[in-house]
Amino acid sequence: MKKFSWLSYWSLILSIFSMPFLFALMYGIIRIHPYFGYFLVSLSIILSLIFGFMAISKSMERNSLATLAIIISIGSGAFFIFALLMSQMSGPTG
Template sequence: MKKFSWLSYGSFLLGVFSMPFFFALIYGLIRIHPYFGFFLVSLSIILSLIFGFIAISKDTEKNSIATLAIIISFGSGAFFVFGLLMSQMGSPT
């Protein structure tokens, strides 16, 4: 019988909570070094993608949450990279 496991839920939570953490980091609600914060955001997106692909490849796992998590992670990653690229346009050196 197919069911959801911690891989699906973990992938979904990591994908969803990466962007609020990114905005909290940008607006100064979290007091950590920016490089460490950006590392944590990128690590959560990468781990979400890895967990999602592992969950999809398992035969005993339902694929709906894992597929949604992968879509959210790709969107979050694209927004994160776009935000980092646009932040460098104000002061090119």
């Protein structure tokens, strides 16, 4: 019988965790150093992808949660990179 394991659940939790944490950092709800916060966001996205791919590769695991977590974390990663690139566009010119 196929079921979900801790890999699927942690992958989903970490993929959902990254964006609210990023918005809390941007709007000053969480008071930590920005570089450490960006490191935590990128670490949660990377760990979510690793756990998701590990869960998909297991044969006795249902793949729906892991697939959803991978899709969410790829979207979160793209938004995170886009937000970092757009924040650099308002810098001084010249």
